[in-house]
Amino acid sequence: MRQSKLFTKTRKEAPSDEVSKNAQLLIRAGFINKEMAGVYSMLPLGLKTHEKIKQIIREEMNAIGGQEILMSSLQPKEIWENTGRWDDELVDVWFKAELKAGGEVGFGWSHEEPIGEMMKNHIRSFKDLPVYVYQFQNKLRNELRAKSGIMRGREFGMKDSYSFCDGEEQHNKIYEDTIKAYERIFERFGIADRTFMTFAPGGAFTEFSHEFQTICDAGEDYIYLNKEKNIAINEEVMSEETLQKLGVKKEELKRVKTAEVGNIFNFGLQKAKDIGLFYKNEAGEKTPVWMGSYGIGTTRMMGVLAEVMSDNKGLVWPEEVSPFKIHLILLDGKDTTDARDEAERLYEDLLSRGADVLYDDREVSAGQKFADADLIGISNRFVISDKTLSAGQIEYYSRQKGTTKMITEQELIERYV
Numbered sequence: 252m253r254q255s256k257l258f259t260k261t262r263k264e265a266p267s268d269e270v271s272k273n274a275q276l277l278i279r280a281g282f283i284n285k286e287m288a289g290v291y292s293m294l295p296l297g298l299k300t301h302e303k304i305k306q307i308i309r310e311e312m313n314a315i316g317g318q319e320i321l322m323s324s325l326q327p328k329e330i331w332e333n334t335g336r337w338d339d340e341l342v343d344v345w346f347k348a349e350l351k352a353g354g355e356v357g358f359g360w361s362h363e364e365p366i367g368e369m370m371k372n373h374i375r376s377f378k379d380l381p382v383y384v385y386q387f388q389n390k391l392r393n394e395l396r397a398k399s400g401i402m403r404g405r406e407f408g409m410k411d412s413y414s415f416c417d418g419e420e421q422h423n424k425i426y427e428d429t430i431k432a433y434e435r436i437f438e439r440f441g442i443a444d445r446t447f448m449t450f451a452p453g454g455a456f457t458e459f460s461h462e463f464q465t466i467c468d469a470g471e472d473y474i475y476l477n478k479e480k481n482i483a484i485n486e487e488v489m490s491e492e493t494l495q496k497l498g499v500k501k502e503e504l505k506r507v508k509t510a511e512v513g514n515i516f517n518f519g520l521q522k523a524k525d526i527g528l529f530y531k532n533e534a535g536e537k538t539p540v541w542m543g544s545y546g547i548g549t550t551r552m553m554g555v556l557a558e559v560m561s562d563n564k565g566l567v568w569p570e571e572v573s574p575f576k577i578h579l580i581l582l583d584g585k586d587t588t589d590a591r592d593e594a595e596r597l598y599e600d601l602l603s604r605g606a607d608v609l610y611d612d613r614e615v616s617a618g619q620k621f622a623d624a625d626l627i628g629i630s631n632r633f634v635i636s637d638k639t640l641s642a643g644q645i646e647y648y649s650r651q652k653g654t655t656k657m658i659t660e661q662e663l664i665e666r667y668v
């Protein structure tokens with residue numbers, strides 16, 4: 252992509268009503284557009300980044316046997332009435348609408364009930380189990396407060412997976428596999444050292460659920476953490492009883508601010524009983540399906556990365572998430588066209604090799620090019636100028652490490668294409 256053609260430009264200021272750092276940075280860098288509080292559109296740079304986040308999750312979910320689906324956003328009222336969760340007292344984030352033809356629909360804030368309903372068409376016998384499916388879906392929630400940029404949207408991206416198992420043992424395997432997949436995902440996002448599996452409010456079946464909490468000043472949660480012992484407890488379940496159960500003392504734990512990037516739930520048999528999802532087990536008995544559900548906030552993830560990996564110059568993406576892998580920057584010499592010719596040749600060559608490259612071919616000052624590159628935050632930057640040309644090499648700059656070195660074209664191609 253030529254930066255001269257890239258839709259959008261960077262801007263000096265974010266809208267004055269935007270209070271969150273992640274959205275301010277992402278708006279200024281041209282990744283997102285604010286539609287209203289809690290509602291943002293993805294522009295080319297933002298969409299590419301979000302797609303890379305999704306791709307990492309997709310690869311790791313596929314690796315543990317997940318199969319991707321996509322469910323609808325419009326949901327029938329009746330299936331939520333059956334479980335009592337159509338009630339606005341119980342679920343305070345519903346968006347609902349009247350159908351012109353009569354009746355009401357809900358906008359998907361979760362897919363637990365709809366997917367359970369759908370599985371009635373597909374799960375009959377123990378031979379059909381386990382089923383493990385996931386989707387990337389825009390969830391719609393009437394959140395009361397939406398001041399955390401893309402970390403708390405009224406419309407936001409989520410990966411949600413659901414497991415359907417023949418008994419607890421089968422369920423436990425998927426649950427454990429998912430924990431490992433999540434750990435790999437957060438490793439690839441570069442936040443493993445600040446993300447902790449946390450004991451959290453449980454829900455119907457288990458005493459605790461597990462959340463994945465990332466240390467982040469812009470988060471909305473607090474956890475009590477002991478890094479050495481790798482124990483984290485959500486403030487919401489912090490009590491003498493919890494401490495005793497987990498065998499820790501309050502003095503050993505530090506209260507830190509975090510953002511919930513993911514969570515996993517074991518529903519036991521309760522959810523399937525509520526939904527009415529039964530199958531015939533090996534003994535031929537009618538049995539409720541053992542269900543689990545597993546979320547990761549994909550747009551929140553992008554917001555968290557923008558928060559925790561940025562510096563005073565702008566965004567700093569980890570390589571796997573960076574909207575482009577390569578940022579090729581031409582510094583045009585005043586008297587010669589050699590640098591431009593060379594940059595054009597290299598850009599075309601990289602494209603023909605299938606490289607993921609943004610090429611700053613614009614006729615603007617070097618200062619502006621570097622300021623924009625710092626703001627956009629692409630991880631690998633390569634500079635071509637008269638100076639690098641006469642050295643017969645290319646200048647490489649790592650946005651994450653802040654280091655510069657000279658490399659050959661061959662090295663660029665081998666390492667970054």
Ligand SMILES: Nc1ncnc2c1ncn2[C@@H]1O[C@H](COP(=O)(O)OP(=O)(O)OP(=O)(O)O)[C@@H](O)[C@H]1O
Pocket residue numbers: 361392394401402403404405407408409511512513514546547548549550551
């Ligand atoms: N309003 C939101 N905007 C962006 N991401 C969200 C939002 N609500 C939840 N998420 C993300 O989706 C994941 C799964 O959703 P889930 O319904 O389990 O979250 P939640 O418990 O409602 O989260 P929270 O406590 O932050 O409201 C969360 O772990 C979080 O990463």
Ligand SMILES: [Mg+2]
Pocket residue numbers: none
């Ligand atoms: Mg919520």
